[in-house]
Amino acid sequence: xxxVNGLDPSTHTLTExxxxxxxxxxxxxxxxxxxxxxxxxxxxNPFGTKLWLDIKGASNQTEKKVMLRAAEIAxxxxxxxxxxxxxxxxxxxxxxxxxYLRKNYGIACAWNxxxxxxxxxxxxxxxxxxxxxxxxxxxxxxxxxYTDNGVNVSIYHTPSTIDSYANLYQEVVPYYPVLKAIxxxxxxxxxx
Numbered sequence: 001x002x003x004v005n006g007l008d009p010s011t012h013t014l015t016e017x018x019x020x021x022x023x024x025x026x027x028x029x030x031x032x033x034x035x036x037x038x039x040x041x042x043x044x045n046p047f048g049t050k051l052w053l054d055i056k057g058a059s060n061q062t063e064k065k066v067m068l069r070a071a072e073i074a075x076x077x078x079x080x081x082x083x084x085x086x087x088x089x090x091x092x093x094x095x096x097x098x099x100y101l102r103k104n105y106g107i108a109c110a111w112n113x114x115x116x117x118x119x120x121x122x123x124x125x126x127x128x129x130x131x132x133x134x135x136x137x138x139x140x141x142x143x144x145x146y147t148d149n150g151v152n153v154s155i156y157h158t159p160s161t162i163d164s165y166a167n168l169y170q171e172v173v174p175y176y177p178v179l180k181a182i183x184x185x186x187x188x189x190x191x192x
Contacts, residue, residue, distance in 0.1 A: 002056050004029060010062050032070055036079045054086045054112070063091060071105040080105045086128050089113040095122035110154060110180075115140055118149040126152040126180065132159070135171050147178045154181040165189040 002009065005020035012020075017029050032053075039045045053070055057063035067085055074080045085101065087094050087109050098109040102124060110128035111121060115138065121127060127146055134155065135141050143153040157168050165184070172182055184190055 002058075008058075010057060010066075032073050033077065036074065036077050036082060039082045040077065040079055048082070050082050050084050052084050052086055052110075055088060055091075057088075060091055060093070063088060064097060067097060067101065067109075071101055071107055074107070075105060080107055083107050085109040086112040095120075095125070098122060098125065108152075110152070118146055118151055121146075121151045123150075124152075125150075126154070128154050128156065131155050131157040131168055131172060135167075143172075143175050143179060152180045154179060154183070156183050158185045160185075162186040162189055 004017050005023070007017050007020050009017065014029065014031055022028060035051050039049060039051055053067075055063050055066055057066055067087075070083065070085075071080065074083045084107060087097065089112055091097065091111070094109070094111045094114070098111075099122060101107040101109055108124070108126055110126040112128040113130050114120075114127065115129060115134055116127075118125075129143075140146065143155065146153045155172050157165065157172075159165070165186070168182075168184070168189075172179075176182060182190065
């Protein structure tokens with residue numbers, strides 16, 4: 001299970017999680033509203049940075065519940081334009097939930113870690129693709145095989161050390177103009 005302070009967030013309240021302790025950095029567990037308040041403040045977020053929610057759960061039912069509740073919170077705060085989701089690879093109805101959230105909330109959804117045929121992403125689809133497997137002997141490389149067919153692409157690279165980014169620069173960065181995003185575990189690697 002996905003635990004915070006030793007508790008499963010799908011069966012415990014925010015208050016219970018906060019009462020169980022602080023996070024490893026000494027802070028209290030924040031809630032979605034805390035992040036959205038910052039993003040909605042033009043002084044703190046002058047460029048309109050969006051919050052990507054990486055959806056996790058014990059089942060597709062739990063994940064759907066999380067996505068719908070987060071969408072309601074964003075709507076209540078008039079902040080749907082600042083929220084996007086990374087939907088798990090094993091979510092069985094990516095196209096359905098993606099279409100529903102886009103239509104009813106204006107929230108875009110990426111299918112996280114899935115490398116599949118362009119048509120499987122549906123209209124306005126978004127592939128959140130892992131660099132470490134996406135670029136190796138893959139019939140879907142380069143990313144323009146998706147972007148030229150209307151699928152948004154973001155590529156992530158999450159190695160444990162900063163010294164493994166050389167190929168990323170050579171193989172992915174040239175496509176940056178057509179990508180939704182590139183992200184990594186070590187921001188300094190992109191800055192360099």
